[in-house]
Amino acid sequence: MKPFADLLDSLVLTPSRNGKLRLMVDHFRQVPDPERGYALAAITGELEVRSVKPAMLRALMESRMDEVLLGYSYDYVGDLAETIALVWPGADAVEDDPPSLSHIVAALDGATRAEGPRLVEAWLDRLDSSGRYALLKLVTGGMRIGVSSRLAKQALADFGEKDIAEIEELWHGLRPPYEALFAWLEGRAEKPRSAAAAPFRPVMLSQPLEEPDYGRIAPEDYAAEWKWDGIRVQATAERGVRRLYSRTGDDISTAFPDLVDFMTFEGSLDGELLVARPSPGTPGTPGKPALDARKGRAEDDILVGTFSDLQQRLNRKSVSAAVMKRHPVFLRAYDLLQDGAEDLRPLPFLERRKRLDRFVSALEPTRFDISPFVPFETFDDLSRLRGSPPSAVIEGLMLKRLDSAYVPGRPKGPWFKWKQDPHLVDAVLMYAQRGHGKRSSFYSDYTFGVWTGPQDQPELVPVGKAYFGFTDEELKQLDKYVRDNTIERFGPVRSVRAEPDHGLVLEVAFEGLARSTRHKSGVAMRFPRISRLRWDKPAFEADRLETLQAMLE
Template sequence: MQRFADLLDRLVLTPSRNGKIRLLTDHFRAVPDPDRGYALAALTGGLDFPAVKPAMLRTLIGERMDEVLFAYSYDYVGDLAETISLVWPSAAEGETRPPPLSEIVETLSRLGRAEAPSVIAGLLDRLDPSARFALIKLATGGLRIGVSARLAKQALAIFGDRDVGEIEELWHGLEPPYEALFAWLEGTREKPVSTVKALFSPVMLAHPVSDGDLEKLNPADYAAEWKWDGIRVQAICEDGVKRLYSRTGDDVSGAFPDLLAEFDAEISLDGELLVGNPRFRTGTFSDLQQRLNRKTVSKKMLAEYPVFLRCYDLLRVEGEDLRSLAFTDRRAALQKMLPALSQDRFDLSPMVAFSNWQELEEKRRAPPHPVIEGVMLKRRDSTYVPGRPKGPWFKWKRDPFTVDAVLMYAQRGHGKRSSYYSDYTFGVWKGPEEAPELVPVGKAYFGFTDEELKQIDKYVRDNTIERFGPVRSVRAERGHGLVLEIAFEGLNRSTRHKSGVAMRFPRISRLRWDKPAAEADRLETLTAMLVD
């Protein structure tokens, strides 16, 4: 457990991607089975301990220290696990040597709700602050340390000198603590053979079009298709087993039973998941959000937000792998296959005819549907290669929207940002010109430099007018306020927000220290951008 705790500490304090990969590969080399496998499972979301909840942890610490003092401590630190790990009273006597990670995982796996408080308290009594932090993060699944599942798999590939695509293709047929996987990567056993059906295939990704890219490309070599604003998925049916995966390989089948119910061909499709009916209506990303991240879906939700797949590519047909074929050949096979599928659930992404880049640029700026966010360029002879190779595919997104908004609230961040106010809520003006009021329209926590973060943090501290736990209300008036230029990809109507709008991917593009708060944008500016 101590090695896992040390790994988390170092990962939190290591900002660079390559630095994190080195830490992971070193951990996999130094730590034996099964502990390294359980560490991998924790980092990739492969463990779940339903008996341990944050509310239970708050109750436990409330029994051991003054609640007001804990509230002040939590407010300052900004992270529940870190706060509890620091203020938890150490046992005066007894065993303080941490048990192995595998023992803790097995203990947590057996826990019921009734016994969980006493068992967790006993473990916290035995551990030092860093190990307590690791235990709480492990038990609650709150490992926000800048390590994605993809990054962990990259580290595995480097550790075993393998292609990350091989690991991606095996992943969903493996179970923690992954002993067969590590044995293969170390060369002591053959590659694991998965008997799981409908496994994920690593997706092929595109590079953004940069200045000068198009000048080097021959338009005749590329096909273009619209880039739709949904989520990229893979739909696979094999021997009657049906699965839907996100682009990162997460199995999201449970959230979309209506699509899989009408998917009955032995094929593997790559496409964009959207709400609506392909023959009549394509909904917005805001519509799709109603269906995302749900374990169960009500009949009402299925009726109000039906989903369909706008297909981009065909990867397999009845066991035959088509990925080594040229894009034009795969596209022809896809076009031939689709009529056999439900016309209410599957359609073909239309191509965009063009003869030169200027003509395509004009079409990109004026797409035929508001849910289109740009165009994709695909070499006609490109094979389907996992990862993001430079050259075969490009994405040419529309320019982002921007508005000037006023900072209204700030909240402490997590991890290395826990000492800074780094999560910001911003608003625009509405109401009569002589007496307008600010209404929140979004939140952002990236887009600024470390130096700018320090500047905003100081501004928040100097201009706080109210406190709500870890949140600060910041002075924001016509004559006084910090204006933020906000960039975002799109806007939708929303009944969940007071403003009536929801931004897509908002981020801070620059700080407008030069602009008076009174000159920030009005809500009417945003509503004019709404997608209907």
């Protein structure tokens, strides 16, 4: 357990991507099987421990510590696992030979719901603070150590001197503790043969279009498409197995059964997952969501929903029939990676597109359509289209070389994205909450609002929340401001003084705006981030809600 605990400690305290990669590679080199495999599974979220829940851990802690004192400690630290690891009594009883990671995984795997908490309690008594923290992160599954599943796969690729695409294509056919995978990466065995049907195929990504590249975009070389404001997905069906993947290879099929049910094909589609928002006369019916690019709406009067609509379906392990009825989804396809048993990725984009047209024509039209080409003759045409798209569900343009193969990763030149310039608004800081990991000691999550009501008696309404866009030095300044201007506390959240004559103005950049019935302001921002700290600007000069409402119109 100690090597795993040391790894987590180091990852939390290492901010750089390359530093985290080196730590994981060193761990894979120094730690034997099956310990390193279980560590990898924990980091990538592939290790399920069903016998222990956070509420059980809180109950364990309350049996050893005053409930009010625990509450104060949790409010200060901001993370339950870290709180328990720090305050757990009995640290003097720590053993020189703590339980191994593989022993803990095996014991919990065979434990009942009643036995799980008792096992954890015994291990907490035997471990030091770092070990307790690692154990609690393991059993709750909430790592929050700044390492994505893809970054861990990149570490595997670096460890074995392989291409990450090879790791990603194998991944869904592998199971912890990945001994066959490590044997191949170390050159002791042949490459594992993935037995998984419908595997994930690493996606091709685009580069932002910048001014030096403007001159290369010509209609004889590039096709233009709208950049839809949904989520990138890959729909793969093979040998009776149907899977819907996120762009990073996570299987999200269970959240979208209404789409998976219609994946009656053999192949792999790349596209954008969108919500079909029915017109008032046809509630809950997906209809035919093929957009007329000139009108930005469906032929059967079905509107494409905003990203806020799509968010009602995201990050769910299951979804109710009522939610599916209110927010039916469909796939707007823009590439065909596999047609039956044939791999189309080496073919030119234009040829793949012709195959895509035929492929999608045989599918259910209420669930699958094709992202249309956007005709243009000059670069100025594209510039005008980018500045005035036909729908609010469009966030810019995609530009793709007609002769480009489908190459995993982000090659320079074949595909460009040309997004609309972000919107800017001045808002006032209202609430702050502690962050996680290396930010757990700082108030780094900020809720901000704009003014509404009469000019002589305005009030603030929240319009968004952001936790990035500022430097480490600015984070320290913000944290100090929050502590110095706190007027109320709500658990881990602090209410900050925000009045017309006293408040901190934040310049917020965001990429879209949608109506929202869940927010008092009636609006929800898409991808908000802190653009600048306006220490120079008085709070009463921040924007009003009417400014955002005008953007909606």
